[in-house]
Amino acid sequence: MRQKIFLVVILLLALPAHAALQIQSWTLANGARVLFVETRAVPIIDINVEFDAGARRDPAGKSGLASLTNALLSSGVRAGAEPAISEAQISDIIADTGAQRGEEASSDTAGMNLRTLSAPAERAPAIALLGRLIAEPAFPEEFFRRDQARSIAALKEALTKPEVLADRALRRMMYGAHPYALEASPESLAALSRDDLQRFHAAHYVANRAIVSMIGDMTRAEADAIAQEVTRRLQPGAPLPPLPPVVPLKAREETIAHPASQSHILLGAPGVARGDADYFPLMVGNYVLGGGGFASRLMREVRERRGLAYSVDSHFVPLAQPGPFEISLQTSREQTTPALTLVRATLASFLRDGPTPQELTGAKKHLIGGFSLRIDNNRKILANIAAIGFYNLPLDYLDIWTAKVSAVTLADIRAAFGRKVALDRLATVVVGGAPASP
Amino acid sequence: MIKIRIAGAATALLLTFLCGPAWAAPAAEFKLKNGMKLIVREDHRAPTAVHMVWYKLGSMDEMNGTTGVAHALEHMMFKGTRKLKSGDFSQRVAAMGGQDNAFTSKDYTAYFEQIEKSHLEAVMALEADRMTNLTFDKKEFDNEIRVVMEERRWRTDDQPLSLLNEALMATAYMAHPYHHPIVGWMDDLQNMRMEDAKAWYRRWYAPNNATLIVSGDVDAQKVRALAEKYFGRIPLRPHTPGKPQHEPIQRGERRVVVKAPAENPYVALAFKTPSLRNVEKDSDPYALEVLAAVLDGYDNARLNARLVRSAKVANSAGASYSALARAPIVLFTLEGMPAEGTSTEQLEKLLRAEVTRVAKEGVSPQELSRVKAQLVAQQVYKRDSIFEQAMEIGSFEMSGLSHRNIDRYIDKLKAVTPAQVQAVAVKYFGDDGLTVATLAPLPLVENKTPPPQFRH
Numbered sequence: 001m002r003q004k005i006f007l008v009v010i011l012l013l014a015l016p017a018h019a020a021l022q023i024q025s026w027t028l029a030n031g032a033r034v035l036f037v038e039t040r041a042v043p044i045i046d047i048n049v050e051f052d053a054g055a056r057r058d059p060a061g062k063s064g065l066a067s068l069t070n071a072l073l074s075s076g077v078r079a080g081a082e083p084a085i086s087e088a089q090i091s092d093i094i095a096d097t098g099a100q101r102g103e104e105a106s107s108d109t110a111g112m113n114l115r116t117l118s119a120p121a122e123r124a125p126a127i128a129l130l131g132r133l134i135a136e137p138a139f140p141e142e143f144f145r146r147d148q149a150r151s152i153a154a155l156k157e158a159l160t161k162p163e164v165l166a167d168r169a170l171r172r173m174m175y176g177a178h179p180y181a182l183e184a185s186p187e188s189l190a191a192l193s194r195d196d197l198q199r200f201h202a203a204h205y206v207a208n209r210a211i212v213s214m215i216g217d218m219t220r221a222e223a224d225a226i227a228q229e230v231t232r233r234l235q236p237g238a239p240l241p242p243l244p245p246v247v248p249l250k251a252r253e254e255t256i257a258h259p260a261s262q263s264h265i266l267l268g269a270p271g272v273a274r275g276d277a278d279y280f281p282l283m284v285g286n287y288v289l290g291g292g293g294f295a296s297r298l299m300r301e302v303r304e305r306r307g308l309a310y311s312v313d314s315h316f317v318p319l320a321q322p323g324p325f326e327i328s329l330q331t332s333r334e335q336t337t338p339a340l341t342l343v344r345a346t347l348a349s350f351l352r353d354g355p356t357p358q359e360l361t362g363a364k365k366h367l368i369g370g371f372s373l374r375i376d377n378n379r380k381i382l383a384n385i386a387a388i389g390f391y392n393l394p395l396d397y398l399d400i401w402t403a404k405v406s407a408v409t410l411a412d413i414r415a416a417f418g419r420k421v422a423l424d425r426l427a428t429v430v431v432g433g434a435p436a437s438p
Numbered sequence: 439m440i441k442i443r444i445a446g447a448a449t450a451l452l453l454t455f456l457c458g459p460a461w462a463a464p465a466a467e468f469k470l471k472n473g474m475k476l477i478v479r480e481d482h483r484a485p486t487a488v489h490m491v492w493y494k495l496g497s498m499d500e501m502n503g504t505t506g507v508a509h510a511l512e513h514m515m516f517k518g519t520r521k522l523k524s525g526d527f528s529q530r531v532a533a534m535g536g537q538d539n540a541f542t543s544k545d546y547t548a549y550f551e552q553i554e555k556s557h558l559e560a561v562m563a564l565e566a567d568r569m570t571n572l573t574f575d576k577k578e579f580d581n582e583i584r585v586v587m588e589e590r591r592w593r594t595d596d597q598p599l600s601l602l603n604e605a606l607m608a609t610a611y612m613a614h615p616y617h618h619p620i621v622g623w624m625d626d627l628q629n630m631r632m633e634d635a636k637a638w639y640r641r642w643y644a645p646n647n648a649t650l651i652v653s654g655d656v657d658a659q660k661v662r663a664l665a666e667k668y669f670g671r672i673p674l675r676p677h678t679p680g681k682p683q684h685e686p687i688q689r690g691e692r693r694v695v696v697k698a699p700a701e702n703p704y705v706a707l708a709f710k711t712p713s714l715r716n717v718e719k720d721s722d723p724y725a726l727e728v729l730a731a732v733l734d735g736y737d738n739a740r741l742n743a744r745l746v747r748s749a750k751v752a753n754s755a756g757a758s759y760s761a762l763a764r765a766p767i768v769l770f771t772l773e774g775m776p777a778e779g780t781s782t783e784q785l786e787k788l789l790r791a792e793v794t795r796v797a798k799e800g801v802s803p804q805e806l807s808r809v810k811a812q813l814v815a816q817q818v819y820k821r822d823s824i825f826e827q828a829m830e831i832g833s834f835e836m837s838g839l840s841h842r843n844i845d846r847y848i849d850k851l852k853a854v855t856p857a858q859v860q861a862v863a864v865k866y867f868g869d870d871g872l873t874v875a876t877l878a879p880l881p882l883v884e885n886k887t888p889p890p891q892f893r894h
Contacts, residue, residue, distance in 0.1 A: 042483070044822060092738055094736075095735075095736045096807075097811065098812050098815025100815075117815055146750050149750075149778065153702055157700065157702050160700055160882050162596065260595075260699075262591045293532070294516070307582065309588055310585050311592065332588065366532045370536060372485050375484070377824075
């Protein structure tokens with residue numbers, strides 16, 4: 001008996017360090033919010049700094065400003081208390097230490113990320129540079145003009161692609177006058193000036209709205225020092241104007257001509273916001289409808305049974321305000337009508353009856369059984385804590401996630417979908433469409 | 439110890455810091471009696487694992503008339519076996535909470551599952567089952583080949599740059615089967631029969647053509663025992679290898695134009711270069727990798743710095759080369775989208791001029807130490823992903839190099855000298871081994887006559 005207890009104790013002590021993730025969070029004196037997970041698994045550090053500086057903040061007539069501002073942060077650092085740094089030097093400093101830097105702008109957020117070796121001497125130059133890039137961009141006129149032209153060329157190219165045309169048209173139909181509908185145009189990009197970028201940066205890349213997410217091989221004290229260094233040059237920012245509400249739409253359908261051999265089909269409507277009580281029932285239900293790959297109804301009906309598409313899916317994009325619910329597929333032009341009819345019928349049947357008990361069990365098994373795959377490396381964990389940070393999700397979000405999934409009932413799913421998705425409130429876009437009869 | 443002139447203090451610290459013993463435990467390797475190789479990379483930081491079966495066969499093993507069969511069979515592998523109904527494979531992996539998928543390249547076909555570690559035995563049983571017990575149903579095949587055709591339309595037919603790449607490969611390679619597209623020519627898909635896929639499966643899918651790679655929170659000896667249990671009993675199948683189909687030496691420049699609906703023109707240049715055959719004896723492939731990094735290894739490398747950022751003659755510019763391939767001859771490519779006011783002919787010259795500059799003036803030690811710093815760091819970063827590690831092992835094995843050479847390969851790259859980079863820039867970038875593919879954009883006008891659709 002004594003030996004058994006001894007063995008049990010030894011086993012407990014020997015548990016590997018992948019128990020529940022410990023997310024530490026604190027706020028700096030300058031208002032920046034920090035989230036940090038310490039892990040010694042690999043000698044690296046990942047940092048992500050994000051702001052409320054996404055496309056939803058584009059002023060009217062200046063769509064694309066948020067994205068271009070973000071892209072041009074790395075085109076130069078202005079002189080201030082420290083010397084200026086050129087675009088070329090920025091790249092070289094990062095590359096010389098083997099660090100990896102990136103930036104990203106989306107609907108709600110924009111920011112910059114950094115991956116570096118964790119040894120203090122290795123990481124210091126890149127971290128100092130990160131702090132200057134987000135706070136003191138120079139936006140040199142010559143490089144602004146250059147990248148403005150490149151963006152316009154890239155956008156014109158994108159506007160030849162059916163998937164881009166479909167996405168833009170759907171957004172317009174789903175969101176109307178709301179900022180989530182705004183997309184850059186060659187005209188709106190051409191109308192931008194360097195001053196626009198400077199003003200946008202000053203108003204949005206501010207200390208009191210910085211979310212600094214970090215994971216890696218360092219102590220909390222080191223993480224705090226890094227967060228301080230990265231944000232110390234940021235200015236405080238005035239509150240931003242409130243955003244208009246997202247209003248429900250009436251069903252509409254639009255067809256856009258295109259010479260591609262496939263039709264690109266999208267159906268959608270504003271769906272769910274982060275933190276919504278319906279989030280988990282919608283996520284579990286959506287797995288059954290079209291999120292679960294080959295386990296989903298849409299895949300089964302459209303691809304497996306009838307070979308109509310290579311890719312077909314449904315998904316929710318939870319944003320700060322209700323983000324899109326979308327069903328997406330591509331099919332040969334002459335199959336457009338039967339494919340669209342089938343997708344609508346599959347959705348209608350799901351909305352009417354919800355999942356079967358077996359489907360619900362399967363969904364839970366997959367989501368719960370697969371949870372460890374969502375947090376098994378630094379990159380995945382960082383993405384999770386960045387979302388927790390920006391969307392003010394509870395710090396134990398990842399700890400309670402599987403329990404939340406487990407608690408979802410068939411009634412919950414039917415009710416949640418009943419509230420959030422309706423056939424008479426869906427927009428439909430078809431780019432391509434059935435070929436005209438010869 | 440690597441002897442190079444140290445450009446910056448940071449770089450010096452980096453190199454001395456990482457010249458110690460190897461970080462990760464080396465992967466364990468076993469061979470089953472039936473010739474199947476098993477490689478296990480243990481990584482215990484999280485309770486997950488990756489299970490991959492790599493078959494050393496891809497589109498390069500196909501014949502004209504049945505191109506696309508390797509990829510089509512990859513699709514069929516998710517249908518029924520003697521033990522499973524069609525679609526059950528993915529359903530079972532999903533029920534375990536896992537992810538599963540597969541991919542076909544010119545050189546290989548690989549199938550993988552990512553699971554919580556306790557499901558390793560179950561996915562291994564599933565993979566072993568479909569290696570030998572796959573059944574073929576005509577209705578399933580007829581349906582799935584239509585899915586493959588939709589995939590081709592989505593990935594290639596409706597994507598101008600994919601069409602360009604397809605034309606580039608087919609022009610650069612006249613005889614060698616790198617010539618044909620992985621997804622297959624549309625006409626071959628339309629004329630493919632179930633018997634073609636079945637014959638492919640029978641000929642190639644055997645343990646002696648397969649490498650099992652497992653990474654993650656696993657125990658190598660336990661994995662070996664499982665592999666013996668599930669794969670060990672599958673008999674090997676000797677096969678007659680295909681004809682070598684060596685590519686004849688290119689005796690002059692080739693040019694191809696692709697017209698497709700697009701906004702911007704584009705140009706791609708491909709030069710014939712050797713792939714890595716012998717880790718110790720070869721040297722040009724390492725120098726070519728470093729040359730590609732000097733040209734396009736980061737956002738201030740030569741092509742982006744000069745052509746995009748300062749001269750503004752290109753909206754994008756890049757270079758690529760991979761030493762790892764089953765074929766002895768691979769393509770070193772230079773490509774780009776010209777900026778307004780620059781033609782594709784001009785960009786072509788400007789891209790080549792960058793290589794000529796290296797050939798005439800060489801590269802600086804600073805550029806090389808920068809390339810090396812990134813190489814060294816990337817070897818640490820890859821340890822954050824068990825999937826990436828498994829992929830790296832698979833890529834080495836499929837190109838005929840042992841995974842045991844991965845660290846040696848990195849060391850060889852780090853040892854490349856400026857003189858060696860200059861030498862390959864001189865040797866491989868003349869006119870005679872060059873193929874140029876140009877995209878000529880067409881306006882986005884609805885076709886009046888839809889293209890003929892053959893019902894399968």
